[in-house]
Amino acid sequence: MADIIQLLPDHVANQIAAGEVVQRPASVVKELLENAIDAKATNIKLLVKDAGKTLIQVIDNGCGMSVTDARLSFERHATSKIRSADDLFQLNTKGFRGEALASIAAIAHVELKSKQEVDDVGTHLVIEGSDVISQEVTVTPVGTSIAVKNLFFNIPARRNFLKSNQVEFRHITDEFQRVAMAHPNVSFLLIHNGSELFNLPVSNFRQRIVNIFGSKTNERLVPVNEDTEVLKISGFVGKPEFAKKTRGEQFFFVNNRFIKSGYLNHAINAAFEGLLKDGTHASYFLNLDVPPETIDINIHPTKTEIKFDDEHTLYAIIRSAVKHSLGQFNIAPILDFERDANLDTPYGYKNKHAETPKIEVDRTFNPFQDKPSSGTQQSASFKSKSSGNWEGLYVDLESKGNKKQDLSNFEDIPFESTTKTSSLFEESTVEKSKTTFQLHNKYVISTIKSGMLVLDQNKAHQRVLYENYLQQLTLKESVSQQLLFPVLLHFSAHEIDIIKQVKGDLEHTGFIFSKFETDAVEISGVPINVPESEVNDVLEQVISDIQNDVPDSHFSAMDLLAKSMAKSLAIKTGQLLSNSEQEHLVNSLFACKEPNMSPNNKTTFITLSVDELDKKFN
Incomplete structure (x- = not known):
């Protein structure tokens, strides 16, 4: 039998290694930025086109590479940071495996320009799919510029697995922010499709977070x-x-x-x-x-x-x-064992004993007497004034001659009785039966002809709101309530950019945006059923959903927006509902086109027939 095990060609091995190192464009951004940091760069620029699918370029002013290093850096397991196995436990640099550039070059068109300070000219290297196309001398500034074009050009299946541009660019932004925050002593610039998104100067850690x-x-x-x-x-x-x-x-x-x-x-x-x-x-x-x-x-x-x-x-x-x-910083209560001098007992009271206060009550005082009893001092404000027939309210409380009545026998005390007035309308003798009730402030149970219905109040309300918002977005018919005072909400620059992308769809649901700033948005109107206190939560939910899964088609974007708002504003688990609210929720759910499922394809209700209940007791 012939031998069947053979060594893989280098270009195939590089493509396999690229599957671990380069999962998406953000992986390339991370590796290139970390290489620039290791090159002692103090100024790093990141240029991106089409969320990295067309171009990822990192330009730094680091130490640069010699001709030999520039060529060798694209070989597998070639690194300047590891000399022996012991170095793996003393790592103070970023990339160290020596696979990043080799893996990137195996699945993209790479163009490298690099120059050291001691050299007069630099190196220009062009690689396509692990094949070196050209290597020549060039005039370039000190540092390194590496451009990665047409990512996954030779692996179309991998390219098809990439998400939409918005999702992929969110991952790139995340990697950029992580590297930038870890190194506030380096200035960073991010440009996407010609627009400057981040320009971070050298600063301290706190200022970098704020920027x-x-x-x-x-x-x-x-x-x-x-x-x-x-x-x-x-x-x-x-x-x-x-x-x-x-x-x-x-x-x-x-x-x-x-x-x-x-x-x-x-x-x-x-x-x-x-x-x-x-x-x-x-x-x-x-x-x-x-x-x-x-x-x-x-x-x-x-x-x-x-x-x-x-x-x-x-x-x-x-x-x-x-x-x-x-x-x-007084955010949470703590036990403070340091003595506060302001809480000490004053010097003059130090040796005095606490005395129990004495309270005296005049048990003979009667506020309804014209004259105060002897031996007491009654304020003029407590003098009773004879007015009309007020004594009728206190019938038999006093006997003739101001003789006090014996109140020890409670049966002799007369009580006032309210006069029952006849109703203008005839009341039904049969009280309306209760058709729904709430279980654990989570489920609404209703009776039906075949048995009973158990409804999840949160998922059911999500379905109701989802169809309402989807109809408003599709027909572009919405009702807004004007705010007495506009609300100013603060977000990061990237989040403001996302809100601008869906501004039109948000306005179709009822939002009115009066002003946009670099890190804030002013809202003067909200949808009719959205409380002012929930506006920030609604927009946060929309931003989060868009960052994680932005569809490509316009209709799908509206669908996602309707889902986000329904999720934010739906009745929460644990919320108490009145009987009328329970009935309204049941009726609203079954007025929907798809009452069986929530917007996220979760079951909204189940039914239990009488036969199923009977079997439980057999």
Whole structure:
């Protein structure tokens, strides 16, 4: 039998490796930005076209590469950061595997220009699908410019799996923000399709956060600082009252590298316990400095998940540090054992004993007597004034001659009786039977001819609102309620851009936008059934849904918007409904075109027949 195992050609191996390293355009952005940081760049520009599908270009003023390094950087397992296996446990740089550029060059058209400060001219390299097309001398500034064009041009199946431009660009923005926040000492510029979205100057960590997420973020931050032998924490957490429904503002940076950790995220949630509303998530921007030998970065292809030697200790330190900061800045109550001199007993009362106050009551006082009883002093304001026939209200309370009546026998005390007036309309003798009732403030149960109906109030109301909003968006007929005072809502620049994209559809539902700013939007009118206090939550939900799954067609965009608003404004689980509200919800649901399913394809109601109930008791 012939041998069947053979070595893969280099270009095939590179394409396979690219599947791990380059999952989408954002992966290329991350690798190129990290290379620029490792090159000691102080100024980095990111240019993107068509959400990275057409062009991703990173220009830096770093140290640049020699002719040999420029050519060798596109070979597999070629890196300047690792010399031996021990170096894997002393990593202070970003990319280190030596696969990034080789993988990118295997699935795209790459053009590299690089020059060192000591050289007079630089290197111009053109690679297409791992094949070097040309390598020549060029005039270029000090640093490196690398352009990645036509991503996945030779793997059309991978290109077809990419999401819409809005979704892919959101991932690029996320990677850009993570790298920019981890390095506030570097200036960053992001340009998409010729429009400048971020221009971040060199600043401190707090100012970098404000520049990315908007000026209003500054007043929402609470500093966190803790220095121990195993961990040094610095950064900020958001005040609980500004917690968002999305997890977009949660950042851990371990040794200037962004990571995701559900375990450490739980430590933050534990510190905020009792301070957050249901369904909201705390914001945090924390830098964690740990010894490099205590972490393993090489456990995930994207290096966003790392392994700690002692996670339990880190958990306890982070939780305590955040809790201490919240208490220190009067965000949460704490036990303060420092003595406050203002609460001390005054010197003159130091040796005095507390005396029990004496209360004297005049038991003979009667406010209905014309003259006060002897031995008492009655204020003039309490003197009774004879007016009309008021004594009739107190029949038999006093006997003739002001002789006091014995009230010890309660049966002898007369009571007033209200006169029953006849009704203008005849009342039905049979009380209207109750057809619905609420179970655990979650389900509405109604009787039907065959048995009973059990309805999920949240999912059912979502279906009702969804069809209403979809009709308004399709027919472009909406009713707005004008606000007495316009509402100014603050968002990041990227979120404002998303609101502008769906501004027309939002206006068809009833929103009226009076002004747009770089990090704020002013609203002067809202849909008729949207409370003013819910406006911010509705827009946050819309932004979150659009960032995660923006459809391409216009109709689908309207469908997504209707789903988002229905999800935000639907009756919540735990909300008490009156009997009329329950009946109205049942009737509204069955007036819908598709009452069986919620907008997210969840069951809205079930039925239990009498036969099914009978079987339960057999």
